[in-house]
Amino acid sequence: MTLPRPRIALVALAGLGATFILLPAIALLARVPWATLVAVLGSGLARDAARVSLVVATGAAILAAGLGLPLAWILARVPFPGRSLLRSLVVLPLVLPPVVAGIGLLAAFGRRGLLGPALSVLGIELPFTPAAAVLAAGFVAFPLFVLPVEAGIRALDPRLEDAAATMGASRPHTVRRVVLPLLAPSLWSGLVLAWARALGEFGATIMFAGNLRGRTQTLPLAAFEVAQTDPAAGIAIAVALVAVSAAILVALRGRFLR
Amino acid sequence: MTAARRPGPIAVLIAILLVAPGCARSAGAGADRELVVLAAASLTEAFTEIAGDFERVHPGVRVRLSFGPSDGLAIQIVEGAPADVFAPASPRWMDEVERRGPGVSDRAPFARNVLVVITPSDDPGAVRSFADLARPGLRLVLAAPGVPAGDYAREALRSAGILQPTLANLASNEEDVKAVVQKVVLGEADAGIVYRTDVTPAIRDEVRVVHLPRSVDVTAVYPIAVVASTGTPRLARAFVRAVLGPGQAVLRAHGFLPPP
Numbered sequence: 001m002t003l004p005r006p007r008i009a010l011v012a013l014a015g016l017g018a019t020f021i022l023l024p025a026i027a028l029l030a031r032v033p034w035a036t037l038v039a040v041l042g043s044g045l046a047r048d049a050a051r052v053s054l055v056v057a058t059g060a061a062i063l064a065a066g067l068g069l070p071l072a073w074i075l076a077r078v079p080f081p082g083r084s085l086l087r088s089l090v091v092l093p094l095v096l097p098p099v100v101a102g103i104g105l106l107a108a109f110g111r112r113g114l115l116g117p118a119l120s121v122l123g124i125e126l127p128f129t130p131a132a133a134v135l136a137a138g139f140v141a142f143p144l145f146v147l148p149v150e151a152g153i154r155a156l157d158p159r160l161e162d163a164a165a166t167m168g169a170s171r172p173h174t175v176r177r178v179v180l181p182l183l184a185p186s187l188w189s190g191l192v193l194a195w196a197r198a199l200g201e202f203g204a205t206i207m208f209a210g211n212l213r214g215r216t217q218t219l220p221l222a223a224f225e226v227a228q229t230d231p232a233a234g235i236a237i238a239v240a241l242v243a244v245s246a247a248i249l250v251a252l253r254g255r256f257l258r
Numbered sequence: 259m260t261a262a263r264r265p266g267p268i269a270v271l272i273a274i275l276l277v278a279p280g281c282a283r284s285a286g287a288g289a290d291r292e293l294v295v296l297a298a299a300s301l302t303e304a305f306t307e308i309a310g311d312f313e314r315v316h317p318g319v320r321v322r323l324s325f326g327p328s329d330g331l332a333i334q335i336v337e338g339a340p341a342d343v344f345a346p347a348s349p350r351w352m353d354e355v356e357r358r359g360p361g362v363s364d365r366a367p368f369a370r371n372v373l374v375v376i377t378p379s380d381d382p383g384a385v386r387s388f389a390d391l392a393r394p395g396l397r398l399v400l401a402a403p404g405v406p407a408g409d410y411a412r413e414a415l416r417s418a419g420i421l422q423p424t425l426a427n428l429a430s431n432e433e434d435v436k437a438v439v440q441k442v443v444l445g446e447a448d449a450g451i452v453y454r455t456d457v458t459p460a461i462r463d464e465v466r467v468v469h470l471p472r473s474v475d476v477t478a479v480y481p482i483a484v485v486a487s488t489g490t491p492r493l494a495r496a497f498v499r500a501v502l503g504p505g506q507a508v509l510r511a512h513g514f515l516p517p518p
Contacts, residue, residue, distance in 0.1 A: 106444060110445070111445050112444065112446075127429075127446040128397065128399075128430050128447075210430025210432070211433070213431075217431075224433070225402055225404075228327060228329045228404055229404040231333055231336075
């Protein structure tokens with residue numbers, strides 16, 4: 001069966017949408033200071049920021065996965081009052097301005113935050129630490145892990161698990177041999193999306209973790225700070241970020257949309 | 259709620275299309291009726307008041323204020339952001355706009371400011387003097403290098419001979435001086451170096467102020483000028499004159515010193 005050909009107007013509007021989304025990236029490419037690109041990206045500042053970003057984004061993806069997988073399972077499988085409300089609220093970090101998320105994180109985990117006194121008894125002070133950057137990025141990335149994974153769990157056929165149990169498989173064995181392999185594509189999508197979102201995190205990070213080179217200054221923060229005084233260098237770092245993020249999304253080839 | 263009462267996506271789209279062109283237009287020229295003033299973050303309170311006075315004296319004129327780090331604002335102007343008047347916290351960034359375009363006219367210094375150390379009111383870091391900032395383990399925040407408040411602060415630390423040990427305590431390079439104030443008011447930092455004028459009535463009870471020793475002679479000088487690319491040179495000049503004239507009383511009331 002062939003699909004009907006789309007109207008020209010629809011194609012034009014779709015083209016407008018694609019242009020709108022791609023134009024900023026293209027415009028950045030057009031202004032790349034090629035002559036100094038290598039020097040900027042090889043500079044100590046950019047290398048430090050790349051290292052911090054790598055650690056923070058990976059930590060954030062692991063955090064989102066560790067806390068998100070049980071929640072996604074409960075949301076997908078266990079009916080309870082308020083489930084749909086909770087499901088809506090889990091998406092909150094996606095729609096919150098990240099700076100607001102940062103203020104919220106300070107209010108919760110800051111020295112004078114809700115948990116501040118308890119944390120300080122344990123000798124933990126989070127703000128301005130790399131751990132705070134991981135928390136900030138993990139917070140905003142959280143929904144991007146939970147959404148595809150919850151959808152994946154809902155798409156699992158529970159009868160397969162019943163069948164495995166009937167054949168005498170223990171629950172851990174079933175999870176390892178039946179559930180996880182079936183869930184792998186969603187887990188992978190969730191992890192990579194969360195990682196990519198964490199890589200781009202700015203507002204919550206600068207609010208909650210501050211901005212210190214080699215410690216909490218991620219690539220977006222470095223791009224912002226450098227662009228204040230040297231736009232060309234800022235663009236060089238920005239382009240590197242766009243390239244990495246685009247490469248990840250292309251490698252996923254829209255898998256998370258299915 | 260029934261679905262019928264919700265505005266459909268089409269209605270929302272139409273609303274956006276109706277409103278959006280208005281926004282675009284009002285951000286542009288707008289004849290002689292609108293003035294865009296880019297000013298250092300430390301001028302937030304004083305310039306908000308001066309702009310209010312200016313609007314009262316010039317009926318029909320709207321002053322749009324944009325506050326931020328002077329370095330960032332200067333780059334915005336160099337990159338072609340619409341601006342009629344520029345007032346950074348350091349001559350360095352006015353020079354930048356003069357040198358790298360679009361240029362300025364009617365340039366004049368209009369105020370000076372001094373630095374102070376602020377701590378949260380309960381002073382968790384026990385900061386009693388400027389030299390205490392160098393004590394190991396203190397959690398200090400400064401404005402980033404390039405931001406005038408950050409540059410002046412480093413200059414003051416260098417002049418006191420405590421720059422290196424103090425920078426070892428640096429927890430964060432904040433984007434502008436108001437972000438430094440905020441981190442101290444929130445109690446997350448033990449100390450920050452800001453302008454005296456940043457200790458506004460709104461936060462006076464939430465911070466402690468430690469003055470710099472007399473031997474540290476660092477003063478911020480604020481220049482103001484009309485941006486050469488302005489579409490409303492007369493109105494822009496009128497605003498500069500207002501800052502140099504009646505605005506001086508407002509600046510004094512907010513703790514700024516007279517220009518050199």
